Amino acid sequence: MKIYPTNSSDKKVWNFLIMDTLMRHTDVEHHLLQQEIIDHIKHEYGIEIDRRTISSHIASLNDLFGDVIVKEKGYYFDGADFDEAELRLLIDSVLFSKTLSAHTAQVLIRKLTALGNDYFKPKVSHVSSAAEIQRTGNPSVLYTVNNINDAIDLDKKISFRYQKYGVDFDGKLKLQDRGREYIVSPYQMVASNGKYYLLANTEQFDDVSYYRIDKIRNVTILDEHRRTQKDVKGLENGINLPKHMAENIYMFCGGSIPVQLKTTKSMIDSIVDWFGNDIRIIKISEDSDEVEIKVMCNRNAIHYWALQYGLFVEVQKPESLRQEIKESIEKMQKRYL
Numbered sequence: 001m002k003i004y005p006t007n008s009s010d011k012k013v014w015n016f017l018i019m020d021t022l023m024r025h026t027d028v029e030h031h032l033l034q035q036e037i038i039d040h041i042k043h044e045y046g047i048e049i050d051r052r053t054i055s056s057h058i059a060s061l062n063d064l065f066g067d068v069i070v071k072e073k074g075y076y077f078d079g080a081d082f083d084e085a086e087l088r089l090l091i092d093s094v095l096f097s098k099t100l101s102a103h104t105a106q107v108l109i110r111k112l113t114a115l116g117n118d119y120f121k122p123k124v125s126h127v128s129s130a131a132e133i134q135r136t137g138n139p140s141v142l143y144t145v146n147n148i149n150d151a152i153d154l155d156k157k158i159s160f161r162y163q164k165y166g167v168d169f170d171g172k173l174k175l176q177d178r179g180r181e182y183i184v185s186p187y188q189m190v191a192s193n194g195k196y197y198l199l200a201n202t203e204q205f206d207d208v209s210y211y212r213i214d215k216i217r218n219v220t221i222l223d224e225h226r227r228t229q230k231d232v233k234g235l236e237n238g239i240n241l242p243k244h245m246a247e248n249i250y251m252f253c254g255g256s257i258p259v260q261l262k263t264t265k266s267m268i269d270s271i272v273d274w275f276g277n278d279i280r281i282i283k284i285s286e287d288s289d290e291v292e293i294k295v296m297c298n299r300n301a302i303h304y305w306a307l308q309y310g311l312f313v314e315v316q317k318p319e320s321l322r323q324e325i326k327e328s329i330e331k332m333q334k335r336y337l
Contacts, residue, residue: 014049014053015057015060015061015064017041017045017047017049018041018049018054018057018058019077021041022037022075022076024117025040026074026075026076027077027080027117028078030076031072031073031074031075031076032074033075034074034075035051037049037054037075038051038054058071058075077117080115080116082115082116084116084120087112087113087115087116091112091113094108094112100141101141140217141196143219144213147219147220147221148216148219149189150221151186151219151221152187154221155226156224156226157183157185157203157221157222158184158186158219158220158222159181159182159183159219159220159222160181160182160184160219160220161177161181161216161217161218162177162178162182162211162215162217163176163215163216164176175215177217182202182211183202183222184201184211185201185203185227185232186226187199187229187235187239188239188241190241195212195213195214196212196213196214197210197211197213198211198213198216199239201226206232207233207234207253208234208253209253210251210253234255242276243276251301252300252301253300254298254299254300256297256299257296257297257298257299257302257318257321258294258295258317258318259302259315259317259318259321260282260292260293260294260315260316260317261292261293261294261306261313261315261316262290262291262313262316263291263292263293263313263314264290264291266289267313268293270309271293271295274305275296275297279293279294279295280294299321302321303321303324306325307325307328307332310329
């Protein structure tokens with residue numbers, strides 16, 4: 001959005017015009033001479049600036065903003081809020097987020113792209129693929145996030161409608177209401193596996209629950225204060241987010257348990273990606289590639305994770321979990337006979 005000064009004949013406005021021109025048309029690799037600055041302002045604003053005053057206006061701007069305009073072979077702006085690498089990272093985060101609808105992602109990407117100068121915009125042509133990524137069908141995610149954030153700040157409970165994917169009469173996937181109102185105490189919003197979750201306590205239970213934020217609708221902030229964390233199993237000592245995320249890799253409800261695994265040395269890198277650096281090496285073989293480790297993880301999550309990595313990982317303990325996984329494998333085998 002371009003802002004036009006209301007009194008363009010006022011020389012005080014020239015500071016704004018010069019700064020705007022340098023912010024949009026220069027960077028450390030692209031400079032403008034005094035005459036080029038004047039030409040840009042005349043072309044874009046229809047205003048003529050006296051060349052003799054350019055230097056004094058730039059000096060005034062540097063007094064205000066701390067030497068953000070540098071003179072080498074011409075002038076350039078060196079005070080951008082985000083450099084190109086930072087903007088690309090932010091844009092890619094939006095681009096690959098499955099929580100945002102295609103329309104919301106496109107709008108956010110356009111706004112982020114506008115924060116760059118003329119030389120940045122051609123470098124983000126890949127954003128056209130945003131609509132091709134599997135995304136939520138809920139267009140109001142940002143409003144949901146905002147309301148939940150307000151409730152956390154106010155220490156209040158929230159109510160909402162929760163949805164699940166189903167098939168309509170035309171055979172198309174559709175988010176469908178689960179048929180009841182949920183009342184929860186919200187504590188944290190977290191990102192996991194490209195999706196956004198609310199970490200909360202559901203009114204009728206004592207432990208932590210997780211809700212996909214893109215499946216939440218109609219959030220209402222209630223007058224009732226939320227349950228204190230010390231009364232919620234798993235949050236008694238506050239939220240250690242890195243530890244919590246490492247133990248809840250699939251956002252299943254329930255507590256964490258110690259699990260002993262047998263795997264290979266070559267799998268350690270992938271296991272650290274999933275469980276963090278706190279895994280414990282129990283036994284390592286000098287004669288083979290085998291290694292035994294211990295991790296802390298949600299019981300249901302480690303069950304499904306072990307099935308996913310079954311070719312490379314064996315659950316040794318606890319025995320009850322090992323038997324559950326064995327039964328799942330037997331059921332899977334029958335499907336392929």
